[in-house]
Amino acid sequence: MPDSATLDLVSPAFLEEMLRAHTPNSSCKVLAVEPLPLDNSASILVTLTAGQSARPIGHFGLAVTLEEAGRPQTHHLVLKVKPHGAEISGMLAGLAGLCGGELAAVYPTFAERTGFQHTHQRELAVYEHAAPGLMPRIWGTHADEQTGLYCVLMEYLEDVTLLNSVQTPAAWTDHHIRTALTQVAAWHARHLLPPGFAAPAWPDVPTGPYMQELAPLWTALLHNAAPRFPKLFGAQRTAQLQAAIQQIPQRKAWLDARPRTLIHNDLEPVMD
Template sequence: MHSPAYYCARPFVEGLMRAHAPQRQLRVLDVQPLPVDSSASILAVLTAGQTSRPVGHFGLQVTFEMDGQPARTERMVLKLKPPGHEVSAMLAGLAQACGGELAQTYPAFAARSGFHHTHHRELALYAHHADAALMPRIWGLHQDDETAEVYAILMEYLGEQVELLNTVMQPEAWTDAHLRAALDELAAWHARHLLPAGTDAAPVTWPDLPSAAYMQQLTPLWQALLANAAQHHSGLYGPARAELLREAIARIPEYWAELAAAPRTLIHNDLNPRNTCFRRAADGRLQLCAYDWELATYHVPQYDVVELLSFVLDADRYHLRPHYLEYYRQQLHARTGRFADAEAFRRVTGLAALDFGLHRLGMYLMAHAVGPYPYLPRVVDSYFDTLAQLQPLRPEPAYA
């Protein structure tokens, strides 16, 4: 197994760039290290301590010639990803450290909790959507399943030239202008990848795609994650909140009958200030950039918005949540013509929030019990305000 220096050296970087743009005449002249902060990448940071393979983000300053043009220098980041089975093993270790019901339950579901295919998923997303405005520029991809299990992404360096990079601890930095720009870009992405009406099957075969069957089969895991949150974080998951999510688990067959009938799209599934920033266009317009697509999946488009607003709306802005949800609906409907019913849209948003709480927040709280994340308590509070506003467990007509 090679050291990080091997992958950061000129020959490997040149190979990545040439393979990514085979039609170009390209030669890398020099590669120099560049400091980069990778602390926001939770999976890479946690797994790095559990593996002997090179894992993490490595900043590079790459000087190269392309198509006979004068040499240019670009800042890039080389992301070396752990294989998904190592991520799953790391998370299983966290479950064991939590003890109790979760330690007993998690092993049976470790490969289905959404993390076992992260290495293939992110590379596939970047390969098929390399020119998407919502994504960082990709300079090269490398996938080695057979020998060293090396998964590399060479992408643009998101540094001084962007705004709100890793602002998970500064939600107040997300102004109304930033939120509207983010919702505009999300609506455009979700509209572009919305499954056609009457289509049940997503165009991928990931075994952990959300569905009624998936959510019901993993019921023991959702119960164990909730019990763990209530045990270790009773200040956040008091009796009323815990009971609310217990009821949600019991009603998975009922509420997923509605979700299954709602339009689905390709979602980021980890959309929050740890994985986003903004560029400024030449005309001053803000443009959202989302990275770390390793958890991407197919779900209702509202799911990404539920997560984003849970992360960036503190108590002083809870009252704006309905305003932003309606703004996003209008943008999505303008692009698709499929979301005219505002009440039905709110209904499905609330149901998506139930899934987010049972799955993603449950996993967050598992990790939080072992190594606290200082931003998580306010995210949990904001999330439960989402449920309080949308009342998804209140009987409503099925989504039409």
Template sequence: MHSAAHYCSAAFIEELMQAHAPERGIRVHEVSPLPLDNSASILVVLTAGQTNRPVGHFGLRVTFEADGQLLTRDMVLKLKPPGREVSAMLTSLAQACGGELAAVYPAYAARTGFFHTHQRELQVYAEHGAAALMPTIWGLHHDQAHDVHAILMEYLADVELLNSVMAPEHWTDEHLRATLVQLAEWHAAHLQPGHSRTVWPDQPSEEYMQALAPLWEALLGNAATHFPELYGPAHVADLQQAIGAIPEYWAELAAHPKTLVHNDLNPRNTCFRRTSLGLQLCAYDWELATYHVPQYDVVELLSFVLDADRYHLRPVYLEFYRQHLHALTGLFPNAEEFNHIAGLAALDFGLHRLGMYMMAHTVSPYPFLPRVVQSYFNTLSQLQPLRSQAQVAQAS
């Protein structure tokens, strides 16, 4: 197994860059380290302590020749742990939580969305890396035999709201509207009416959500046990009702268009470039990307950036996003139906992603998470997806 120094060497960086742009005749002359804070990458921080392979983000200043021109660019080399190591780390967190979650989790460890993270992020960048809302990708390296999974991307400098998860108030109306416009463009470009193709084995579906129902119960029980101030009886009852309603609400979701969603879209994985045309969203860390209704990303983002003083703006931003998505696709004319599907997407987000967040929070607290949970439950209060499901159940 090679050391981090090998992967940060001029020879390896040249190999990545040349393979990514073979027509440019790239030759790397010098690579020097740059300081970089890894703490924002939760999976890397947690997994690094449980593997002997080099993982993490390495800042590099790269001087290279391309097309006969000498250039210097700041880059980040991301060495990803294999998904099985991430899954093993998460299993250890579940066992540290104790109770039902410790007993239930191992059976589902490979199905919670993390087992294929090393493949998924590279695949997304390989297929879509030139998109405006992506960071510049300089190289990709996927060596399954030796479990080396590397992404060489731009060093995000001179950007706004980088790692701003602790400062949601800095997300102004300008930032939010720019994000929603550009998300609508992304989601419209990747929309698949009706049933989307199955790309990854842990892609959400009625079958997937129902098969993992014991895990959703255990995650909810863990959150309620350790954080009763956040997961009070009424909230727990709502999410238990949601678990029981998976077949009904997914029967609705299955009939609606799916798109490629980031599935981790929040201020930990986003920043902005200020350009002559205005703010440009940059979304990175696509390792959890999947196919879901387009509202899913918006539900997550608003849960992260809207505190109590801006809860009243949630329907305003949802409607702003719907109008842009409809203008691009012609598929979302009905605001009431659009918000209903957003509410059903919120059920998935609460059962799965928030449940996993709370599992990690039990062992290693995340200061940002309590306000996100509170904002999420306000989402359910505003959109009332469970009331709709109760009506469906009565009608049947």
């Protein structure tokens, strides 16, 4: 049975407010909302952070009946309730502490500077302003700094090839991989920024000095991972990564002279 906080989020009044804010000229009215089964297992950050938050977070499948132009229509939608970036940062700091050693000692200094502190704001900004293509239809967003509530109402993806297949990488054929790479390349092309173009005003944008200041964290992460995953971090690769950390200023200067684009940092499931 959903708790009262969840019921408030999936209420017709709340969803109608999101819809009308997203499309001000719309006169749609939410007549009814029914739950739909939804697999949350692929959302690792949400799953791990759920225990850190007093608010309901995660993905909620909904069958939403709208009155549009005087006629009722039912749409299958997903309400994504984002964890606040501070909750994600706290959860990751807890995991780092469990690792012990160098990583546990170093991580607290950088816990709010690893790129997760502002994810609740960045994701909504992308949904509101990104070019169409390669993402579900967005029906509405909601951001409330006072309550820490950040939501996205989006299309429910059904009958999609390889949906939630991160745990079954063998299902990906060569054709699937090439199709995905082609579509991701098109997405990158649509969001390409020329060198020198002003970066978004996030406090954790990875500038050269910012990345250099985090060098102790990158080193601690490498020292923690290499002995635990020797198949992924052999001697040669570990040496290359250590050299890359030492060469951050030169590498960042090289990158800054080239175009940039919008990317998805975890679009990289490991295939053994």
